Amino acid sequence: MILDSKNGLPLYYQNIYLSLLHKQKNKSFNTVLRNAYTLIAFENYLIESNINLIERIRAKTFLSFTEIYTLSERLRVKNKKEKVINIKEYKKINQENLHYRLTVISSYISWIYESYFSTAIYETNIILKSVNILFRKHKPKLNSQFYLNNDFKSLEKESLDILLQCIEPESQYNPFVDISCRKRNQLIILILQETGMRGGELLNLKISDFNKEKRYLKVCKRVNDPADPRVFQPLVKTFERELNISKKLSMQISSYIDNERSFYSKSLNHNYLFITQKSGPTEGFPLSISAYHKVIKQISRIEFNGVSFQNFTGHCLRHTWNYIYSLKYIGVTDQYRLTQLDRIRCVRMGWKMNSKTALIYNNRYISEETLKAFEEADLVNNEIINKIEGEIDESINVRKLLGVKSKRQQK
Structure with a gap:
C-alpha cells in the first residue's frame, strides 16, 4: 500500500490500481511491488513539477512532450553514488528499467482515463492510442542482444553440488540453527531444483497437491483463496500442470508433512505445504513471501572452499533446471525428437507451446x-x-x- 508521506493516508488511485494488478490481472508480488515503486517515483515527479494529474485527465490534456522527457530523464538513473560504473552493465540495466517504468506510468494514466470516460468508448480509444504513442517516443529500444549475455543466472554443476551439500541438515555449513528449519529449507531448495518451479508456485503448494503414490506435485492457480491468511498471496503466473518428482523427493515431502509440519498446531487450520516455524503470532501460518526471501538470502551467504553464492536467488534454480535439461539436446539431430524436447520443456515450465521464453533461461547453454x-x-x-x-x-x-x-x- 502506498501512503501519503505528509498525512500517512493511502493514495486512492495508486492503491486501487495495484489492487487490480494483484487481484484481477494475477500479477506476482514482485511485479506489484515494482509497479508500486514506479508509481511512487511518478507521484514525486508530479508533486515537484506542480502537476495535478486528475485535473489534466479531466481536461484531456495529459502530459506534454517536454514533461514526459523530463520524467524519463529522472527515471533513467538508478544510482549516482557509485564512483566506478561498468558502462555495459549500466546501459543495460537502465535501458530496461526506463522502458519498464514508462510502460507502467503509461498504463496507469490510461487506466485512470478509462475510469473517468468509460462510456465514450470510441473517443477513449483514440485518446489512449495517442497517449501510448507519446510515451513510446521516449522509451528506449530494447534489442534482443540483452537476452544473450554473459550474466548467467544458472548455477554451474559444481556449484549446484556444493549448494545441495551445504544445505544438508547435518552440514556444518548450513546457515540455519534449528534442525526443523534446516529440513524445511532443504526441502524448499530440493523442490525448486528438481521441478524448476517458480517461488510463487512453491509457496502456493498445498498438501493436497502432493500425490505420494504417483509421485507428482500439482501447480494450481488460487487467486483470492479465502483459506489463505497471507496479506500478499503468492500467485501462479504460468499454466497449471503436474510435475513428476523422484522417489527420494517424494519421501522427503512425506516426512516433512508427518514430522516437521505437524508439530505446529496452527498448521491444521490450512492445507498449505510450507509454514512459518518462527515462534510468534504467525507460527504455523502459510510461509509468507517475505519469509521465503529471508530463507533464500540466508542461503546466499554460504561460502565453501572459495565458492560464494552471494548472487543466488530461488529463481536461479529455475534457470539451472533449464540448463541441465538443455544438455539432453546434445547430439540430437532428429527434428521430431527436438520438437518433443521443446514441448516437454514448455509443459514442465508452464509456458505456452512454442514459447520463446526458453531463450532467456538458456544463456549458459x-x-x-x-x-x-x-x-x-x-x-x-x-x-x-x-x-x-x-x-x-x-x-x-x-x-x-x-x-x-x-x-x-x-x-
Missing part, C-alpha cells in the same frame, strides 16, 4: 554451444593447415569435419 562450435571450427582449420604442404590434401573431408550434410543426405 547457448553460450557454451557457441563457444564449442568455434573451438571445433578452429580445430578443423588447424588440421587443414597442418596437412597442407604446398597443395590441398584432398583426403580431408572438410564437410564431414564441420558436420555439414550433403543435399543427398538431407533428403
Whole structure:
C-alpha cells in the first residue's frame, strides 16, 4: 500500500490500481511491488513539477512532450553514488528499467482515463492510442542482444553440488540453527531444483497437491483463496500442470508433512505445504513471501572452499533446471525428437507451446554451444593447415569435419 508521506493516508488511485494488478490481472508480488515503486517515483515527479494529474485527465490534456522527457530523464538513473560504473552493465540495466517504468506510468494514466470516460468508448480509444504513442517516443529500444549475455543466472554443476551439500541438515555449513528449519529449507531448495518451479508456485503448494503414490506435485492457480491468511498471496503466473518428482523427493515431502509440519498446531487450520516455524503470532501460518526471501538470502551467504553464492536467488534454480535439461539436446539431430524436447520443456515450465521464453533461461547453454562450435571450427582449420604442404590434401573431408550434410543426405 502506498501512503501519503505528509498525512500517512493511502493514495486512492495508486492503491486501487495495484489492487487490480494483484487481484484481477494475477500479477506476482514482485511485479506489484515494482509497479508500486514506479508509481511512487511518478507521484514525486508530479508533486515537484506542480502537476495535478486528475485535473489534466479531466481536461484531456495529459502530459506534454517536454514533461514526459523530463520524467524519463529522472527515471533513467538508478544510482549516482557509485564512483566506478561498468558502462555495459549500466546501459543495460537502465535501458530496461526506463522502458519498464514508462510502460507502467503509461498504463496507469490510461487506466485512470478509462475510469473517468468509460462510456465514450470510441473517443477513449483514440485518446489512449495517442497517449501510448507519446510515451513510446521516449522509451528506449530494447534489442534482443540483452537476452544473450554473459550474466548467467544458472548455477554451474559444481556449484549446484556444493549448494545441495551445504544445505544438508547435518552440514556444518548450513546457515540455519534449528534442525526443523534446516529440513524445511532443504526441502524448499530440493523442490525448486528438481521441478524448476517458480517461488510463487512453491509457496502456493498445498498438501493436497502432493500425490505420494504417483509421485507428482500439482501447480494450481488460487487467486483470492479465502483459506489463505497471507496479506500478499503468492500467485501462479504460468499454466497449471503436474510435475513428476523422484522417489527420494517424494519421501522427503512425506516426512516433512508427518514430522516437521505437524508439530505446529496452527498448521491444521490450512492445507498449505510450507509454514512459518518462527515462534510468534504467525507460527504455523502459510510461509509468507517475505519469509521465503529471508530463507533464500540466508542461503546466499554460504561460502565453501572459495565458492560464494552471494548472487543466488530461488529463481536461479529455475534457470539451472533449464540448463541441465538443455544438455539432453546434445547430439540430437532428429527434428521430431527436438520438437518433443521443446514441448516437454514448455509443459514442465508452464509456458505456452512454442514459447520463446526458453531463450532467456538458456544463456549458459547457448553460450557454451557457441563457444564449442568455434573451438571445433578452429580445430578443423588447424588440421587443414597442418596437412597442407604446398597443395590441398584432398583426403580431408572438410564437410564431414564441420558436420555439414550433403543435399543427398538431407533428403
